[in-house]
Amino acid sequence: MKISLVVALAVCAVLSGCSQHQSLSPEQQTATVLYRPADSETLLSCLDTEYRLTRNQLKAATQKAKEQYKQNPGKSATLRMICLSLHPQAGYRQFKSGITLLDGYIKQSSEAGSGLQGLRHLLQRLNQERVARWQQSVKTSDTTEALDIENRELLERNSRLEQTVEQEQARSEELRRQIDQLKNIETILKNREQ
DSSP: OOOHHHHHHHHHHHHHHHHHHHHHOOTTSOOOOOOOHHHHHHHHHHHHHHOOOOHHHHHHHHHHHHHHHHHHOOHHHHHHHHHHHHHHHHHHHHHHHHHHHHHHHHOOEEEEEEEEEEEEEHHHHHHHHHHHHHHHHHHHHHHHHHHHHHHHHHHHHHHHHHHHHHHHHHHHHHHHHHHHHHHHHHHHHHHHHO
């Protein structure tokens, strides 16, 4: 009985609260706060969504995004272009154009917060590392090419030296043969004198 009384009181309290809430005037009602993601969050979620695109799918998506950007270069089209340019399958030129587009967006947008600034710094650092890796590969390529040239020169020199050794051995053998003949002649002459 006590339980049913408690349940009945709870139901009455809930119903009276709901009916009281509905009778509030518009001035007494509180504003509803809507969540609007930051631009950096939009970019990062786009990167996460588009991460598994193949190179062909990325090309198609980029072409479509370019067309949309040409028609309406608004916030969403710009962020989409930036997102696609940061894709792992994107080429260096596309990546670099995405950084440039992001720089322009940050300068133009009053809403660009520290999140986009931080993302821009991160992308610039990534770009520096890509350039450094490219320069290192060029140096390595140049070094490899120089070593290949030196190796070819050494192989040619070795081949010439081997030929010289063979010629010298043949000459040495000829001289031995001639010495042996001279010894034979000398022996023959000594035998005749006796």
